[in-house]
Amino acid sequence: xxxxxxxxxxxxxxxxxxxxxxxxxxxxxxxxxxxxxxxxxxxxxxxxxxxxxxxxxxxxxxxxxxxxxxxxxxxxxxxxxxxxxxxxxxxxxxxxxxxxxxxxxxxxxxxxxxxxxxxxxxxxxxxxxxxxxxxxxxxxxxxxxxxxxxxxxxxxxxxxxxxxxxxxxxxxxxxxxxxxxxxxxxxxxxxxxxxxxxxxxxxxxxxxxxxxxxxxxxxxxxxxxxxxxxxxxxxxxxxxxxxxxxxxxxxxxxxxxxxxxxxxxxxxxxxxxxxxxxxxxxxxxxxxxxxx
Amino acid sequence: xxxxxxxxxxxxxxxxxxxxxxxxxxxxxxxxxxxxxxxxxxxxxxxxxxxxxxxxxxxxxxxxxxxxxxxxxxxxxxxxxxxxxxxxxxxxxxxxxxxxxxxxxxxxxxxxxxxxxxxxxxxxxxxxxxxxxxxxxxxxxxxxxxxxxxxxxxxxxxxxxxxxxxxxxxxxxxxxxxxxxxxxxxxxxxxxxxxxxxxxxxxxxxxxxxxxxxxxxxxxxxxxxxxxxxxxxxxxxxxxxxxxxxxxxxxxxxxxxxxxxxxxxxxxxxxxxxxxxxxxxxxxxxxxxxxx
Numbered sequence: 001x002x003x004x005x006x007x008x009x010x011x012x013x014x015x016x017x018x019x020x021x022x023x024x025x026x027x028x029x030x031x032x033x034x035x036x037x038x039x040x041x042x043x044x045x046x047x048x049x050x051x052x053x054x055x056x057x058x059x060x061x062x063x064x065x066x067x068x069x070x071x072x073x074x075x076x077x078x079x080x081x082x083x084x085x086x087x088x089x090x091x092x093x094x095x096x097x098x099x100x101x102x103x104x105x106x107x108x109x110x111x112x113x114x115x116x117x118x119x120x121x122x123x124x125x126x127x128x129x130x131x132x133x134x135x136x137x138x139x140x141x142x143x144x145x146x147x148x149x150x151x152x153x154x155x156x157x158x159x160x161x162x163x164x165x166x167x168x169x170x171x172x173x174x175x176x177x178x179x180x181x182x183x184x185x186x187x188x189x190x191x192x193x194x195x196x197x198x199x200x201x202x203x204x205x206x207x208x209x210x211x212x213x214x215x216x217x218x219x220x221x222x223x224x225x226x227x228x229x230x231x232x233x234x235x236x237x238x239x240x241x242x243x244x245x246x247x248x249x250x251x252x253x254x255x256x257x258x259x260x261x262x263x264x265x266x267x268x269x270x271x272x273x274x275x276x277x278x279x280x281x282x283x284x285x286x287x288x289x290x291x292x
Numbered sequence: 293x294x295x296x297x298x299x300x301x302x303x304x305x306x307x308x309x310x311x312x313x314x315x316x317x318x319x320x321x322x323x324x325x326x327x328x329x330x331x332x333x334x335x336x337x338x339x340x341x342x343x344x345x346x347x348x349x350x351x352x353x354x355x356x357x358x359x360x361x362x363x364x365x366x367x368x369x370x371x372x373x374x375x376x377x378x379x380x381x382x383x384x385x386x387x388x389x390x391x392x393x394x395x396x397x398x399x400x401x402x403x404x405x406x407x408x409x410x411x412x413x414x415x416x417x418x419x420x421x422x423x424x425x426x427x428x429x430x431x432x433x434x435x436x437x438x439x440x441x442x443x444x445x446x447x448x449x450x451x452x453x454x455x456x457x458x459x460x461x462x463x464x465x466x467x468x469x470x471x472x473x474x475x476x477x478x479x480x481x482x483x484x485x486x487x488x489x490x491x492x493x494x495x496x497x498x499x500x501x502x503x504x505x506x507x508x509x510x511x512x513x514x515x516x517x518x519x520x521x522x523x524x525x526x527x528x529x530x531x532x533x534x535x536x537x538x539x540x541x542x543x544x545x546x547x548x549x550x551x552x553x554x555x556x557x558x559x560x561x562x563x564x565x566x567x568x569x570x571x572x573x574x575x576x577x578x579x580x581x582x583x584x
Contacts, residue, residue, distance in 0.1 A: 031452020122446030160323020
């Protein structure tokens with residue numbers, strides 16, 4: 001993934017501020033060694049860092065200072081990872097594999113997996129409110145970013161979307177989109193908003209529109225991949241949607257219908273990016289990645 | 293409880309800033325109605341609001357402005373509540389009752405209980421970083437309080453303590469205290485620190501000493517009550533410690549030995565409070581509540 005993306009290595013690779021900041025977030029402190037191990041296990045299990053990349057790309061697209069992107073990027077990655085750990089639990093989606101490896105609870109047990117998710121959420125806010133970041137970015141920006149992240153994570157965001165998904169009943173495209181806008185879109189919209197806020201832009205409506213489009217595209221692509229990939233390609237069990245009789249973009253509109261929708265969403269997102277004041281190259285590249 | 297505590301009704305009772313702020317935190321927003329219900333269920337199930345009271349009392353004891361106590365008090369109560377919901381889960385302490393009512397997962401199911409805890413944690417940070425609070429208290433204080441709360445909640449705090457408790461093996465008083473200092477003490481220390489920070493005091497070491505003493509006293513008292521109370525008095529299943537062969541202050545030192553320890557801890561805490569610059573009346577009253 002990284003080779004195709006402008007800035008990826010510099011922003012997220014070895015030696016980057018992001019990678020040092022991520023290391024610091026996982027550095028074993030007081031408490032239970034097993035818990036720190038469980039936290040590290042999933043965070044370092046080879047995710048693509050799509051959200052951190054989006055956040056950096058958004059800072060660039062809004063013409064902001066990239067030096068302020070690392071801490072909020074680590075924070076959003078920790079929140080995303082905690083959600084994967086909790087979503088994989090037996091009482092939730094009951095997934096035994098994640099990123100090609102046994103899920104967190106299969107390795108550390110359910111109790112530790114729940115706690116690892118809980119502690120990763122705390123650690124996300126700790127990272128974004130870190131004294132060093134507050135000093136560099138200012139308390140106002142740091143607290144605003146943390147507020148946005150909290151909103152995007154909670155009942156009116158990601159957790160709310162997962163709850164809607166759990167209780168089910170999305171039987172039309174509108175309900176499906178509303179669920180995904182929270183479950184996946186809220187955190188992605190956060191990365192766009194964070195870029196705008198770091199750049200001092202007031203254009204949060206534009207960031208939200210891009211966030212929603214990219215979030216939906218991400219999910220449609222996920223449905224397409226679930227229907228067409230092997231376990232090796234996917235890193236988790238494929239075909240679960242059809243098996244569970246879930247209403248997805250593919251089961252509802254067929255593979256080609258889903259791909260059409262994906263194309264439309266990506267084109268609309270690209271149009272939005274083109275009018276942003278900064279350098280949209282990286283953001284367009286990230287969006288391009290979602291073509292199935 | 294409230295009748296004996298100076299300021300309790302004014303700070304936490306109906307019409308108080310705290311109660312309005314708590315209402316706002318639970319006000320149903322976007323997302324899943326079932327999730328909002330699950331969150332509200334345990335938050336409003338009649339807790340004593342010990343931590344919010346401690347936080348208000350600490351602000352007074354440090355001579356700070358009580359007007360800044362509500363939001364961090366709501367936040368610490370939400371974090372505490374999320375920890376109760378997760379700790380009660382079958383894979384954790386497996387408690388069917390909490391505060392005399394069926395635990396969260398018995399009513400809403402495991403998935404929703406996990407999500408309710410997750411979303412309450414996000415909501416805690418949302419509350420403390422709320423735009424109104426940031427405007428009133430200043431971004432620096434708000435972000436510092438949120439940072440302290442994140443540290444107290446996570447792997448080096450409450451979640452770490454619960455992980456130590458889960459993996460077990462506390463077979464002497466030192467290991468037991470170390471576990472409880474994180475599991476219970478970290479959040480209580482947060483309330484003391486928050487009071488000092490709101491008052492602009494630099495005496496965080498004193499706040500930490502009181503926090504640790506009160507936290508330990510709280511836990512010793514919990515062990516004593518677990519050994520001596522009925523389910524009706526306790527609101528949850530008693531006698532579980534002895535039944536599970538757990539090393540507790542009572543199983544290790546006997547009932548009288550545990551009570552001696554409790555007395556010592558409370559006396560030491562009281563000495564610390566007496567040297568604080570503000571009005572320590574409420575804090576002493578809160579500490580006095582812990583006499584078994």
